[in-house]
Amino acid sequence: xxYTWSCMGHQIAMRGISKAYGSTVANQDVSFDLAxxxxxALLGENGxxxxxxxxxLFGMVRADAGEIxxxxxxxxxxxxxxxxxxxxxxxxxxxxxxxxxTVAENVVLGTEAAWNLRLSHxxxxxxxxxxxxxxxxxxxxxxxxxxxxxxxxQRVEIFKLLYRGADVLILDEPTSSLGPxxxxxxxxxxxxxxxxxxSIVVVTHKLNEVMEIADRVTMLRNGKNVATAExxxxxxxxxxxxxxxxxxHEVTVTGTESSGRESIYRVQDLVVHRGxxxxxxxGVSFDVRPGEIVGxxxxxxxxxxxxxxxxxxxxxxxxxxxALDGQDITAASALDLRRRGVSAIPxxxxxWGLVLDMSVADNLALSDVPAGRFSRRGFLRPKxxxxxxxxxxxxxxxxxxxxxxxxxxLSGGNQQKVVIAREMSREHRVLIAANPTQxxxxxxxxxxxxxxxxxxxxxxxxxxxxxxxDELLKLADRIIVLFRGKIAYQAARNExxxxxxxxxxxxxxxxxxxxxxxxxxxxxxAAEAT
Amino acid sequence: xxxxxxxxxxxxxxxxERLRSLTLPRGITLWSILRVLAAAAATLLIFAILLQLLGSxxxxxxxxxxxxxxxxxFNFGQTLMMASILMCTGLAxxxxxxxxxxxxxxxxxxxFGAFVTIGIALNLPKGWPTALxxxxxxxxxxxxxxxxxxxxxxxxxxVNANEVITSLMMTFIAIELGTWAIDGIWPxxxxxxxxxxxxxxxxxxxxxxxxxxxxxxVIAVVVGWAIMNRTKLGFEIKAVGLNNRAAEMNGMSTAKxxxxxxxxxxxxxxxxxxxxxxxxxxxxxxxxxxxxxxYLGIAVALVARLNPVWIIPSAILFAGLRVGSDGLQASTGxxxxxxxxxxxxxxxxxxxxxxxxxxxxxxAR
Numbered sequence: 001x002x003y004t005w006s007c008m009g010h011q012i013a014m015r016g017i018s019k020a021y022g023s024t025v026a027n028q029d030v031s032f033d034l035a036x037x038x039x040x041a042l043l044g045e046n047g048x049x050x051x052x053x054x055x056x057l058f059g060m061v062r063a064d065a066g067e068i069x070x071x072x073x074x075x076x077x078x079x080x081x082x083x084x085x086x087x088x089x090x091x092x093x094x095x096x097x098x099x100x101x102t103v104a105e106n107v108v109l110g111t112e113a114a115w116n117l118r119l120s121h122x123x124x125x126x127x128x129x130x131x132x133x134x135x136x137x138x139x140x141x142x143x144x145x146x147x148x149x150x151x152x153x154q155r156v157e158i159f160k161l162l163y164r165g166a167d168v169l170i171l172d173e174p175t176s177s178l179g180p181x182x183x184x185x186x187x188x189x190x191x192x193x194x195x196x197x198x199s200i201v202v203v204t205h206k207l208n209e210v211m212e213i214a215d216r217v218t219m220l221r222n223g224k225n226v227a228t229a230e231x232x233x234x235x236x237x238x239x240x241x242x243x244x245x246x247x248x249h250e251v252t253v254t255g256t257e258s259s260g261r262e263s264i265y266r267v268q269d270l271v272v273h274r275g276x277x278x279x280x281x282x283g284v285s286f287d288v289r290p291g292e293i294v295g296x297x298x299x300x301x302x303x304x305x306x307x308x309x310x311x312x313x314x315x316x317x318x319x320x321x322x323a324l325d326g327q328d329i330t331a332a333s334a335l336d337l338r339r340r341g342v343s344a345i346p347x348x349x350x351x352w353g354l355v356l357d358m359s360v361a362d363n364l365a366l367s368d369v370p371a372g373r374f375s376r377r378g379f380l381r382p383k384x385x386x387x388x389x390x391x392x393x394x395x396x397x398x399x400x401x402x403x404x405x406x407x408x409x410l411s412g413g414n415q416q417k418v419v420i421a422r423e424m425s426r427e428h429r430v431l432i433a434a435n436p437t438q439x440x441x442x443x444x445x446x447x448x449x450x451x452x453x454x455x456x457x458x459x460x461x462x463x464x465x466x467x468x469x470d471e472l473l474k475l476a477d478r479i480i481v482l483f484r485g486k487i488a489y490q491a492a493r494n495e496x497x498x499x500x501x502x503x504x505x506x507x508x509x510x511x512x513x514x515x516x517x518x519x520x521x522x523x524x525x526a527a528e529a530t
Numbered sequence: 531x532x533x534x535x536x537x538x539x540x541x542x543x544x545x546x547e548r549l550r551s552l553t554l555p556r557g558i559t560l561w562s563i564l565r566v567l568a569a570a571a572a573t574l575l576i577f578a579i580l581l582q583l584l585g586s587x588x589x590x591x592x593x594x595x596x597x598x599x600x601x602x603x604f605n606f607g608q609t610l611m612m613a614s615i616l617m618c619t620g621l622a623x624x625x626x627x628x629x630x631x632x633x634x635x636x637x638x639x640x641x642f643g644a645f646v647t648i649g650i651a652l653n654l655p656k657g658w659p660t661a662l663x664x665x666x667x668x669x670x671x672x673x674x675x676x677x678x679x680x681x682x683x684x685x686x687x688x689v690n691a692n693e694v695i696t697s698l699m700m701t702f703i704a705i706e707l708g709t710w711a712i713d714g715i716w717p718x719x720x721x722x723x724x725x726x727x728x729x730x731x732x733x734x735x736x737x738x739x740x741x742x743x744x745x746x747x748v749i750a751v752v753v754g755w756a757i758m759n760r761t762k763l764g765f766e767i768k769a770v771g772l773n774n775r776a777a778e779m780n781g782m783s784t785a786k787x788x789x790x791x792x793x794x795x796x797x798x799x800x801x802x803x804x805x806x807x808x809x810x811x812x813x814x815x816x817x818x819x820x821x822x823x824x825y826l827g828i829a830v831a832l833v834a835r836l837n838p839v840w841i842i843p844s845a846i847l848f849a850g851l852r853v854g855s856d857g858l859q860a861s862t863g864x865x866x867x868x869x870x871x872x873x874x875x876x877x878x879x880x881x882x883x884x885x886x887x888x889x890x891x892x893x894a895r
Contacts, residue, residue: 314779355769366769379760
């Protein structure tokens with residue numbers, strides 16, 4: 001045996017699981033099976049009940065009805081610790097790591113080693129390093145989690161569970177913030193873990209991921225089972241049809257709306273710092289014409305977030321300019337930018353886009369209220385807020401269309417629709433959209449794409465930051481790749497190749513690159529260059 | 531990502547969750563009222579044990595407390611007047627707290643309000659109509675409180691100075707200023723307090739000492755409610771308190787909210803100061819500090835879950851305990867410090883009963 005602890009996955013059977021949150025039914029008589037040594041994809045749109053089902057298996061949520069059997073034995077999971085005792089571990093979409101702690105501290109947190117006063121810090125780190133080596137996990141136990149890139153943090157999460165003896169791993173939307181190369185790494189890791197006999201559930205809404213990694217797929221729709229199928233018995237189109245219950249119509253960009261028009265939005269030599277991070281924005285320039293979508297991509301942590309924050313008026317610009325119609329708007333506040341017609345869909349809707357504990361109506365009015373709409377002499381007009389909300393809910397197909405509900409209670413896709421309704425219903429000339437389809441189901445993704453293209457045909461200037469290459473190739477007129485805060489590649493869509501883009505994302509400057517080979521190779525050089 | 535499940539929330543530490551659930555209004559539910567009652571019962575139990583140890587009879591003590599707080603209209607009037615003060619200092623805490631700004635300086639803002647009340651009252655020309663005189667003084671006191679609150683607010687907004695520390699330090703300064711008023715600026719001579727003000731709020735309930743101070747405080751609560759629930763400003767205060775990043779992203783200014791909420795809170799505390807001088811005591815006494823009206827306002831606000839309307843019953847509850855503990859001394863001979871212990875116990879137990887959560891999803895909410 002290669003490892004000191006058992007790595008035999010379990011036979012898990014969930015039967016007749018039902019769960020409701022108030023009037024919202026999350027799971028209704030759902031069944032799910034997991035065999036040892038398989039990767040089982042749990043597929044469904046946002047709000048289909050996938051996460052709820054897995055939270056029930058992880059003991060975090062109690063089912064209203066139904067049974068869970070592990071290796072034929074009926075179990076009652078009351079809390080995550082019970083699940084962990086049974087060898088079941090879960091990696092949430094939002095990681096549960098203590099940012100200020102080291103990797104080793106996070107791994108042992110809550111285990112006996114964290115309490116044993118006789119163990120020195122060094123011994124704990126050695127133990128963690130030892131088991132990491134045995135599992136062929138490349139992680140450095142001494143590093144602080146907050147210093148690690150997102151994919152490494154995810155690796156720490158997975159390792160943490162293995163360290164606690166989990167043989168059944170549940171990963172909730174594990175690829176939602178990873179670039180293509182990182183996804184490949186993750187999948188390789190998962191396959192290796194499966195080959196060692198562990199069972200893995202991957203919760204996802206991405207069809208290509210199911211095709212690539214799953215041995216079996218179970219699909220949910222509206223909280224109910226749709227189908228369970230073995231690898232080889234389905235293809236992507238079949239899955240898409242089953243998942244949405246309808247044919248998905250691919251949108252493709254036709255013609256160039258922007259040809260021959262003067263650019264209205266101009267970013268010049270923009271430099272943005274964030275804390276002591278090296279990879280902020282180090283002199284990026286581009287311009288956007290009306291009716292043009294400029295796509296910006298890159299592996300997370302290469303300056304896209306800081307760029308978006310600066311363009312949206314919430315991060316300070318060190319130097320360089322942003323101009324709209326020749327007017328300098330570099331120093332404009334978020335409020336000012338909106339008045340001038342710059343709308344922004346922030347990347348992390350839960351942190352930046354929405355106030356989760358406020359109602360849907362209030363969230364739809366979130367930026368209009370400070371701008372003076374919906375109030376008269378300082379007094380709010382709640383009826384006007386409600387009325388406008390009801391109209392937007394219908395127009396943007398938010399479900400449930402209940403303006404009084406807390407945004408917290410909506411599914412991810414519907415939360416995103418609230419943000420989109422707010423930002424796109426306002427008069428605007430420029431739209432900054434940061435990963436607008438991240439963590440959003442197929443139907444909603446299609447919807448967002450349609451809206452972006454509408455903006456394009458209405459002659460708006462759109463900056464689309466996305467980690468999803470397919471999305472960019474489908475929508476963008478021009479694609480820019482950032483690496484270490486500089487442009488590593490830029491080309492019109494019809495001149496782009498996936499290989500070149502992938503190379504640029506990985507740090508090989510391509511067409512139109514403004515970053516030099518040396519800067520790309522030496523992070524320090526790029527930092528000092530500013 | 532299904533409706534209402536905890537995993538859809540961004541990760542927050544347990545402590546943060548507890549702070550949120552403690553400070554953010556989720557409405558007053560039957561459950562929360564039950565918890566307040568449970569805390570009261572536990573307080574009484576511990577208090578009974580304490581009295582046994584001190585050799586006093588619990589029954590007598592309990593009757594003394596309830597009788598002197600609510601026993602007859604005169605006593606109840608005393609409770610109401612003290613509640614008026616606590617309603618104002620409660621608002622002084624509640625409004626900044628809604629924006630997640632911890633104004634613990636209500637005490638100092640109230641002191642400065644009282645200081646300015648005396649200053650204006652002693653120097654206004656005689657012969658003005660009473661209503662006009664009182665209006666001028668009250669507005670002056672509210673402006674004074676607002677100025678005292680503005681200093682920590684502006685420091686928070688500009689250099690991100692910790693508002694807990696700055697508002698507390700401002701309190702120390704205000705108390706010294708009040709002490710100076712008693713000893714040096716407007717000494718009365720014989721007794722250890724300032725000169726009495728020449729104008730007082732008229733009485734509104736015969737047979738009691740209830741004055742205009744009570745309706746003024748109730749109006750203040752209504753204004754506080756309207757600001758939070760019916761104005762653009764209230765909307766921004768709530769949004770900033772619940773998610774300051776999203777608020778900024780959507781064009782709100784957290785700096786503006788910090789300055790405005792501190793000024794508003796200070797104004798309400800200043801009002802408390804003027805109600806005390808014009809409506810209750812006519813002078814600033816040397817022992818004023820022992821009342822801790824400003825600090826008690828924080829407890830009043832927390833029990834009301836920062837909801838202005840619930841500040842009224844919450845203030846009456848605390849005022850009853852406070853007045854009752856004075857009666858305790860009168861009828862049983864126990865020191866007033868025993869009464870202070872009663873209030874302290876109650877606050878601690880309230881915190882304990884609010885902090886307990888029974889399942890994970892509830893804790894995550």
